[in-house]
Amino acid sequence: MLDPEGDTHLYLQLSQILRARIADGLPPGAPVPSEAQLQREFGVARTTARRAIQVLRDEGLVHTVQGHGAFVGAPGQAPRAPRKTLLYRQIAADISAAILAGGLRPRRPIPGETALAQRYDVARETVRRAMALLREEGWIYTVPQRGSFVSPEERWPRACINVS
DSSP: OOOTTSSSOHHHHHHHHHHHHHHTTOOTTOBOOOHHHHHHHHTOOHHHHHHHHHHHHHTTSEEEETTTEEEESSTTSSOOOOOSSOHHHHHHHHHHHHHHTTSSOTTSBOOOHHHHHHHHTOOHHHHHHHHHHHHHHTSEEEETTTEEEEOOGGGSOSSOOOOO
């Protein structure tokens, strides 16, 4: 476990733990825990998790793929299963489906960024991209200082969000 009172920065301790996990058998191409997962597991700030992964990336032990996460090894070292749907599109599709199903009603708030980031185990930026897509499509609107709300039904798009 991490020693917050020790003489080594937490991000370096965390990078050592991740290095040991990789050495213990994570194969090339295997996903590395996300920043959010590391945050929950070790009780650290997201910046600490990010710096730990950066150390491993600098050492060539992991590589990152924007929008998909960090993976063991160098890019192209081992195949990884491609994600069929980008996460932000999947989140947007889930929210639009909840709106269509009546789980989220017009002119009522949708869950906030923090709640969605935790529910989907993604970074807040991923949630922001989903929210931007939903706004662009007409599913939601945002009121400054109040949050995001389901649009009136007449503003909903004719076709569902394409998640491909």
